[in-house]
Amino acid sequence: MLVIALKKHVVLYKKLSNALMQRLHAHAHVTLIERLDAQGLEQLRAALPQAHGLLGASLKLDAQLLDLAPQLEAIASVSVGIDNYDLEYLNARKILLTHTPDVLTETTADTGFALILASARRVVELAIRVRNGQWQKNIGPEHFGTDVHGKTLGIIGMGRIGEALAQRGHFGFGMPVIYHSHSPKPAVEARFDAQYRSLEQLLQEADFICLTLPLTAETEGLIGREQFALMRPESIFINISRGKVVDEAALIHALQNGLIRAAGLDVFEREPLDTASPLLTLDNVVATPHIGSATIETREAMARCAVDNLLAALAGERPPNLVGAFHQSKTEMHGLKEIS
Ligand code: DGY
Numbered sequence: 281m282l283v284i285a286l287k288k289h290v291v292l293y294k295k296l297s298n299a300l301m302q303r304l305h306a307h308a309h310v311t312l313i314e315r316l317d318a319q320g321l322e323q324l325r326a327a328l329p330q331a332h333g334l335l336g337a338s339l340k341l342d343a344q345l346l347d348l349a350p351q352l353e354a355i356a357s358v359s360v361g362i363d364n365y366d367l368e369y370l371n372a373r374k375i376l377l378t379h380t381p382d383v384l385t386e387t388t389a390d391t392g393f394a395l396i397l398a399s400a401r402r403v404v405e406l407a408i409r410v411r412n413g414q415w416q417k418n419i420g421p422e423h424f425g426t427d428v429h430g431k432t433l434g435i436i437g438m439g440r441i442g443e444a445l446a447q448r449g450h451f452g453f454g455m456p457v458i459y460h461s462h463s464p465k466p467a468v469e470a471r472f473d474a475q476y477r478s479l480e481q482l483l484q485e486a487d488f489i490c491l492t493l494p495l496t497a498e499t500e501g502l503i504g505r506e507q508f509a510l511m512r513p514e515s516i517f518i519n520i521s522r523g524k525v526v527d528e529a530a531l532i533h534a535l536q537n538g539l540i541r542a543a544g545l546d547v548f549e550r551e552p553l554d555t556a557s558p559l560l561t562l563d564n565v566v567a568t569p570h571i572g573s574a575t576i577e578t579r580e581a582m583a584r585c586a587v588d589n590l591l592a593a594l595a596g597e598r599p600p601n602l603v604g605a606f607h608q609s610k611t612e613m614h615g616l617k618e619i620s
Contacts, residue, residue, distance in 0.1 A: 288594045289351075291327045293320070293336030294358055296583050301396035303348065307591050308333065328352075333590045340364045346373070354593035356586040360384055360573075362603055363495040363522060377603040378589035383581040389444030391572045392520045393452075395544025396488055397435075397518050398566045401425035402542075405524035405563045422461060426514070426541065429455055434486025435459040436502075437493030437521065438468055445490060446472040458482055483510040488518060493523035501528065516542045520572050523548035532558050534563060546572055 290308040293316055300483035304310050311321045311327045316339055333340070335359040343366060346352065349488050354376040355365065362379055370377050386450075387540060398404055402425045409415060409423075433449035435442045438461040449455035452470040457474040464476040477500075483489060489511060493499045504527035511517070519526060528549040534540050542564040548557075551570055559565050589599040 288332035290335060290590065290594070291324065291331040293324055293334070294559060294583070297580060300563075300580075300583055300587050303587055304591070308594065315597070324415040333594050335586050335590050338364070342498055343369050346370075346375070354378065354590055354599070356590035356593070356599075358582050358586045359524060360388075361494060362608045363524075364385040367603070368548060376593045376599065377583045377598045378586070378593065379603055380585040380589075381601060383416055383585050384578050385440045385444050385576040387575050388441050388520060388572040389448060391546055391574075392441070392445050392490055392492070392518060393448050395518050395520065395546060395566055396490070396516070399518070399542040399544035399564070400428045400488075402563075404566045408604055411461040423464055426516075427453070428488075430454050431487035432456045432458060434477070434482045434489045435498075436482065436489065436491050438465050438474075439494075441491075441520070442492040443472075444466055445492060446474055449488075454485060455488075456559070458486060479507070480510055484512070486515060488514075488516050490518040491521045491525055493521045493525055495524050499525050501525070501527050503530070505533065506538050510538050513538055513541060515540050516544065518544045520546045523551065528559075532562075535559075535562050537607070542566070544568075546570055574578070 288308050289311070290304060293313040296304070296313060297313065301310070309474070313324050313327070314322045325345070327346055328345065329350065331349045332351050333354045333356065335356040335358065336353065341355065341364060346369065352373070355378070357365070357377065357379045359482070360379050360381045362377065365377055380388070393395070402423065406419070406423060433446070433455040435445055435457065437535070440585045442459065442461070446457045446459065446468065450457050457472045458477045459468070459474055460477055460479045460482045468474050469476065471499065472554050477485065491503070493502070503524050508530050511534070531543065535543055543565045546568045547570055553559065553567060559567055573579065585601060589601050592599040
């Protein structure tokens with residue numbers, strides 16, 4: 281059972297369901313910042329000096345902001361990605377960081393497959409034609425798509441979401457799976473009959489090139505002009521990881537010059553995507569507004585997971601989803617109890 285001796289102060293910068301709000305109120309004083317507009321950011325700045333815990337997503341919590349929160353003990357991110365946080369800074373301040381892995385894996389892989397199918401079969405482009413009254417006769421070859429089943433699925437970054445994508449491709453669509461990650465993963469290879477490739481080999485071989493990598497100093501700008509030049513004109517590029525893993529200007533160049541057939545993109549260098557982006561002028565681009573985990577069920581599960589993490593951290597217990605790098609050192613530093 282969770283016991284927080286004195287009610288601590290929690291600042292939310294994301295709205296939660298009533299049930300989760302009640303749960304938080306039972307254990308902590310809660311300040312809710314409803315929207316992260318200019319006024320919301322002011323409210324956040326005003327609330328930070330009292331905050332022991334923060335919970336939210338989609339906000340870069342840099343030193344400038346966090347310096348305003350001298351009592352801060354834990355941040356519960358409602359996301360699996362942790363690129364909005366400066367781990368070194370948090371480590372130096374002994375602030376715990378938690379995230380929400382697992383609960384969004386299947387939903388995000390569904391999004392990846394939605395983009396694979398939509399871009400290969402030109403679903404969005406052709407649906408817009410129907411809506412615009414342009415379906416006057418049966419479509420001809422100029423509007424045909426390309427098959428998904430049986431094509432080679434290339435996955436860059438074989439983590440949880442990569443595996444869920446491989447599962448769909450292998451069992452659902454009879455796709456040979458090739459992948460690139462830090463090192464080969466024998467269990468994945470056995471399960472999905474997958475084969476490891478160097479990045480260069482994968483880019484040359486895959487029909488669908490899917491990014492499922494976290495954004496880190498190592499992966500930023502990983503896919504640029506040189507990498508697009510290796511892809512085949514029939515290949516389709518899918519990004520459900522982070523926009524900054526890709527050099528967007530190079531992607532636009534590849535699409536405009538037929539270096540690749542199409543792209544399905546859920547993430548962008550800057551979000552929301554600029555309405556003047558050339559990506560939005562290209563028929564062979566399916567662009568979605570970072571909907572990877574955006575289903576009713578999964579967003580609620582992520583929020584629940586974040587609340588569990590935060591309450592555990594504030595109660596001096598080890599949160600279930602402490603960010604990896606912190607596990608050992610932070611539990612020691614904080615003298616946190618192990619959860620059995
Ligand atoms: C995640 O959980 O990291 C999603 O991409 C939302 O940011």
